[in-house]
Amino acid sequence: MTALPLEPEAGGGRFPGFVATSQIGHWDDATSAVVMARLGLPPDLRFFSPTEEAAARALFDQLLYQREDPRVPIVNMVDARLAENQTDGWHYDSMATDGEAWRSSLSALDEDAYSRHGVSFAVVPWDDQEALLQDVHDATQWHEFSGAHIWSLWTRYACTAFYSHPAAWDEIGFAGPAFPRGYKNIGVNKREPFEVADARPQQDPLRSPGTSGNGGGK
Amino acid sequence: MASVRDRNASAWLLPAGPGTNHGLRDDMRRFDDDDEVDIVIIGCGAGGSTLLQRLARAGWRAVALDAGPFWDPLKDWVSDEAGSHHLYWTEPRVISGADPVPLGSNNSGRGVGGSMVHYAGYTPRFHPSDFHTLSADGVGADWPMEYPDLAPYYEDIEGELPVAGEDWPWGDPHSYPHRPHPVSGNGELFLRGARAAGITAKVGPAAITNGRFGNRPHCIYRGFCLQGCKVNAKASPLITHIPDALNNGAEVRPNSMVTRIGIDENTGKATGVHYSRNGLERFQRARMVAVAGYSIETPRLLLNSVSQRFPDGLCNDFDQVGRYLMVQGAPQTGGRFDSEVRMWKAPPPEVSSEEFYETDPSKPYKRGFSIQTVSPLPITWAEHVTAQGHWGKDLRAYMSDYVHWACLGALCEFLPQAGNRVTLSDEKDRRGMPVAHFSYSQSDNDRQLMKAAQSAMENILRGAGADEVITIQRYAHLVGGARMAADEQHGVVDSDCRSFAVPNLLITDGSVLPTQGSANPALTIMAVTARAADKLIVRTPTGPR
Ligand SMILES: Cc1cc2nc3c(=O)[nH]c(=O)nc-3n(C[C@H](O)[C@H](O)[C@H](O)COP(=O)(O)OP(=O)(O)OC[C@H]3O[C@@H](n4cnc5c(N)ncnc54)[C@H](O)[C@@H]3O)c2cc1C
Numbered sequence A: 001m002t003a004l005p006l007e008p009e010a011g012g013g014r015f016p017g018f019v020a021t022s023q024i025g026h027w028d029d030a031t032s033a034v035v036m037a038r039l040g041l042p043p044d045l046r047f048f049s050p051t052e053e054a055a056a057r058a059l060f061d062q063l064l065y066q067r068e069d070p071r072v073p074i075v076n077m078v079d080a081r082l083a084e085n086q087t088d089g090w091h092y093d094s095m096a097t098d099g100e101a102w103r104s105s106l107s108a109l110d111e112d113a114y115s116r117h118g119v120s121f122a123v124v125p126w127d128d129q130e131a132l133l134q135d136v137h138d139a140t141q142w143h144e145f146s147g148a149h150i151w152s153l154w155t156r157y158a159c160t161a162f163y164s165h166p167a168a169w170d171e172i173g174f175a176g177p178a179f180p181r182g183y184k185n186i187g188v189n190k191r192e193p194f195e196v197a198d199a200r201p202q203q204d205p206l207r208s209p210g211t212s213g214n215g216g217g218k
Numbered sequence B: 001m002a003s004v005r006d007r008n009a010s011a012w013l014l015p016a017g018p019g020t021n022h023g024l025r026d027d028m029r030r031f032d033d034d035d036e037v038d039i040v041i042i043g044c045g046a047g048g049s050t051l052l053q054r055l056a057r058a059g060w061r062a063v064a065l066d067a068g069p070f071w072d073p074l075k076d077w078v079s080d081e082a083g084s085h086h087l088y089w090t091e092p093r094v095i096s097g098a099d100p101v102p103l104g105s106n107n108s109g110r111g112v113g114g115s116m117v118h119y120a121g122y123t124p125r126f127h128p129s130d131f132h133t134l135s136a137d138g139v140g141a142d143w144p145m146e147y148p149d150l151a152p153y154y155e156d157i158e159g160e161l162p163v164a165g166e167d168w169p170w171g172d173p174h175s176y177p178h179r180p181h182p183v184s185g186n187g188e189l190f191l192r193g194a195r196a197a198g199i200t201a202k203v204g205p206a207a208i209t210n211g212r213f214g215n216r217p218h219c220i221y222r223g224f225c226l227q228g229c230k231v232n233a234k235a236s237p238l239i240t241h242i243p244d245a246l247n248n249g250a251e252v253r254p255n256s257m258v259t260r261i262g263i264d265e266n267t268g269k270a271t272g273v274h275y276s277r278n279g280l281e282r283f284q285r286a287r288m289v290a291v292a293g294y295s296i297e298t299p300r301l302l303l304n305s306v307s308q309r310f311p312d313g314l315c316n317d318f319d320q321v322g323r324y325l326m327v328q329g330a331p332q333t334g335g336r337f338d339s340e341v342r343m344w345k346a347p348p349p350e351v352s353s354e355e356f357y358e359t360d361p362s363k364p365y366k367r368g369f370s371i372q373t374v375s376p377l378p379i380t381w382a383e384h385v386t387a388q389g390h391w392g393k394d395l396r397a398y399m400s401d402y403v404h405w406a407c408l409g410a411l412c413e414f415l416p417q418a419g420n421r422v423t424l425s426d427e428k429d430r431r432g433m434p435v436a437h438f439s440y441s442q443s444d445n446d447r448q449l450m451k452a453a454q455s456a457m458e459n460i461l462r463g464a465g466a467d468e469v470i471t472i473q474r475y476a477h478l479v480g481g482a483r484m485a486a487d488e489q490h491g492v493v494d495s496d497c498r499s500f501a502v503p504n505l506l507i508t509d510g511s512v513l514p515t516q517g518s519a520n521p522a523l524t525i526m527a528v529t530a531r532a533a534d535k536l537i538v539r540t541p542t543g544p545r
């Protein structure tokens, strides 16, 4: 996969030429197998219905700001987890198990989209989708869900999939697996020969909070 | 004190370098279900493995059952965050209360080695004050023992893990068998910030080899301690106690989930355990039973073990089972530096401070907190970022800044409360066993500690030069749920981990702790168990039979 598209103002291109998988020769076999599987053909969908799939795709594109290909195939990765019931091992007593909560929250998202825009969430224009989601994020109660609980379910699954992908590591300067070689140069401003320095170390998102319209709440 | 090798040869039984002694496992003694073994232990984690090793050394015919696999670190573990999901206990559990505590990946493990397979590796001792917070401060509980009862066992276990760190000035001052590790960017900034803020911070204590220890290799500073140490540098019972136990004739039976403890309705004594293996229901006979399944599974198993004699669950005549479960409040504060920190490049356990551990009479709250380096990997760091309300484009922008962040975590001593407890849910697991329902609510004191800890961490990070700080509220480390006490009205076991209700039933895991201090619990769990094992062996001078 070539680099994920991301404009500089959103943090793209801070580690020019850095490719985590270029170090694969230094990884152990068990780890390589697990990591490289994420770069292959993504598993077919088994859990989401087509309607749910459409809503989920749009939701993940929004949550992770994936507006064009190549994308990390979040919907397939989350679908596989749900099909295998690979949960985090708990659920709130006020909320269904993860799989059911996914299904009903996606359908609630479509419901909101129909009532505001007359179409399903997937075909609502980008900016309106964003506004719909910001409302879920800000809500105390959203449909039958606690706003915080459903938001945490969505972002946990989305981020676990996205930041497990080597292409996402390239974007943040993280080299991924480190066995058996380990690190030799540890400490402030120390780098391994294969690590790449941040090209724009002053691009502190906290110092310039206006990078986008999303989120930003404290 | 005998040399470590004379007491526990585990590190010398492993192959040199990373790897597993397969011969030892292949040649392991195997008991039949019908053999009445001297003891069957439920769970091969911090407590269970320590008990197994001690009793096997004393000549007991001992078998330990674990619900999870007998790990082969080189094959089964990966140097990858998402790929390590199978290390956690992810069978269903239900959470509730005013402040529900997420379990699973952030909390408990499975398989031989237990939660220490993916624990960070901090191994501080409790302070002497931890053993009598009720008399001293009017909060928490008094243990039926005092610090000096445990001190020799702390020293023994520190030798067996072994622990690396600077001379320790807090609590009962002591030193460690291994020298402190070099620190990474994260530890460096903690030390710098602490100096600027006038706070003492020290390197350690981490149960990670620093130098020669039997055949265990040196740490390679790769930062994946929470994913299981493939190197064999970080201590877990899988490499610190199980090899010696096997070498002394113990059996470890993996993939064996205990569903009920058998009771003789006439004598009220335990007769063995019902367990499920490869889909079959089986029963292992035993003269004695020890429960060591972690603070959630131990109460669940006791509550599920109903009989005519114990209609409300085993050892639950006084409604004590499952109660006084504690978590530590564990806020984590990140600080942003223009320099590159690359905090993931080193074991997360590096530097800690116990400066705020004790009750400070000038403060409105009792007891305190400790501060330690934590070094979240990308998926966990994304949780920090989303907790600030960021998503979409903002999330990607923040994440691209990962190399610039340092992160500290606090452990706040939340107080034990009767209403914080495990009960059985209506929901069942795939075997038909009711799952655990864990309800948790904080007290005022708890909330005040969280705030105080956050501002202390912010001070340190700003002292080190951070221009911005962000905090996420988290929990860590479950203990309690079957606590030790002076009598059966107030707890489930005595100071020797013997249950009050069933003469031949022990509980030897984190469940028995009445309070938790602001120390990570694993070392104390092992020390309490090692002491219980000693008492048991001494009580049975003619050997187990
Ligand atoms: C991310 C993380 C970081 C941590 N970091 C630290 C740290 O730095 N320092 C520290 O001191 N502590 C740390 N801890 C906590 C520490 O690992 C635990 O407190 C400790 O291991 C608990 O010991 P235990 O004996 O009670 O249970 P465990 O070690 O969890 O052992 C219980 C075992 O019992 C088995 N079991 C449960 N039920 C059954 C059953 N019914 N039948 C058969 N087997 C069963 C399980 O599979 C498991 O192997 C951390 C924990 C986590 C999750």
Ligand code: SF4
Pocket (backbone or CB within 6 Å): B208, B218, B219, B220, B221, B222, B223, B224, B225, B226, B228, B229, B230, B231, B232, B233, B234, B346, B347, B348
């Ligand atoms: S950092 Fe060291 S102790 Fe931690 S997992 Fe890596 S080698 Fe093991």
